[in-house]
Amino acid sequence: MACPSEIVCKAPANRPVVGRFAPSPTGRMHAGNIFAALMAWLVAKSQDGSIVLRIEDLDRERSKACYVDAVQRDFEALGLTWDKGPYFQHDRDEAYREAFRLLQNKGLVYPCFCSRADLHAASAPHRGEKFVYPGTCKNLTDEQRKERALTRKPAQRLIVPDTVYAFTDLVQGDYRQNLATECGDFLVQRSDQAFAYQLAVVVDDAAQGVTSVVRGVDLLCSTPQQLYLQDVLGLEHPEYAHIPLVVAETNRRLSKRDHDAAIDELLARFGSPEAVIGHIAGITGIAATCEPATPEQLLNGFSLASLPHMFADKVQIAWR
Structure with a gap:
């Protein structure tokens, strides 16, 4: 049996860095969502990049208008600013349909x-x-x-x-x-x-100029599928960074449905947006302490080169 071929994917060099926030409006944000957004912001801004806000409301039944408004207010309160958007998936069906037709025409x-x-x-x-x-x-x-x-x-x-x-992930290293x-x-x-x-996110990232994707390590195994889709559709590859998941007791993932570490509860517990950001930065290793901080203050000590060491061998971080 012949050995399978191997395609090593690399993101094009010397492009403007564009990261993204991509929340699903199915509930209020929790600590894990905030950690992912904070990391996306730091990775992009440390490279003089910009941030796109995309509301991933592909699941029409579970997405709620009240959460669309709430997530934007939450980002603003936390100091997680964006430069373009918000964009919405619910009005992108024709773009997805066009990509789907291309796949059909290729007999795939x-x-x-x-x-x-x-x-x-x-x-x-x-x-x-x-x-x-x-x-x-x-x-x-x-x-x-x-x-x-x-x-x-x-x-x-x-x-x-x-x-x-x-491909080589900025956090997890080589993955195949x-x-x-x-x-x-x-x-x-x-x-x-x-x-x-898989199809929607690839089409949206390309259309919105996203070159930097920061998300949870649970999506690492989906990335080769998206790289393949990008190749088939003639799209460029972003650079990827898959960060550890923030988990609750007994390694259970934080959930919007269960109201785990929800932002209202975080604000009530810690007293201010800066204290929430500082606590998340401290327990995840972004900062040396859990002292209150803004994203801008954390940016001063953030280095892209430190990512692999910051989360070395970590796939989960316990919320406390």
């Missing part, structure tokens, strides 16, 4: 009739492993597709090559993933016709 998309229950019954991953789509619907005949479409609306999957995608064996063909459109996150 096929309908998938599998339910989530079907997939997990066929190949349930072990704890900590990524689900790999087994290709169940890839080779269906036209007749089989017509028959299945009578009872179920299909999602749409993107065919991936037997290729290793590799074989798209065929470690991911499988992935969704670009859901069965309800909504476009999938």
Whole structure:
């Protein structure tokens, strides 16, 4: 068996740095969201860059107008300023549709009739492993597709090559993933016709000039899929930095749904936006102490070169 090819992805040099805040308006921000936004701001501003605000309201059912307003007020109160936006995903369907048509024209998309229950019954991953789509619907005949479409609306999957995608993350270092064996063909459109996150985020980052993506390490394994999409769509690669997750007790992720370390509670506990920022900076290692600080004050001691050492071997940071 031939060895898979490897594509090493590098972000183009000498571009203006444009970072992004990309909150989902499904609840009030919590400490983990603030940490991610603060890091995105510091990484961009330390390179004389700018910040885009994008409201990721792709999930129409869970997104609420009240949270759209609240997230902007929260960023402003915390001193996390942005330079362009806000942009919204809810009015970007035509851009996603155009990208989807390009994938179709390249013969890279096929309908998938599998339910989530079907997939997990066929190949349930072990704890900590990524689900790999087994290709169940890839080779269906036209007749089989017509028959299945009578009872179920299909999602749409993107065919991936037997290729290793590799890149160097500013925090996690070298990372590589074989798209065929470690991911499988992935969704670009859901069965309800909504476009999938992977496609939307790639199209939006390119359209909004984003060159610096800072986000949680839980999305590290999605990055090779997005790099592949960028290549197929003829888009440039951003530079990526995947930071540790802030977690609650027993390593549970902070959640908007559970109101974990929500911003109102943080302000009540610490007394001021500066105290909230300072505490988060202290427990995550951005600053040496938890003393109150503004993002501007933290910028004075921030160095891009220190990122790998700041979070060395950390994938989680306990909230306290």
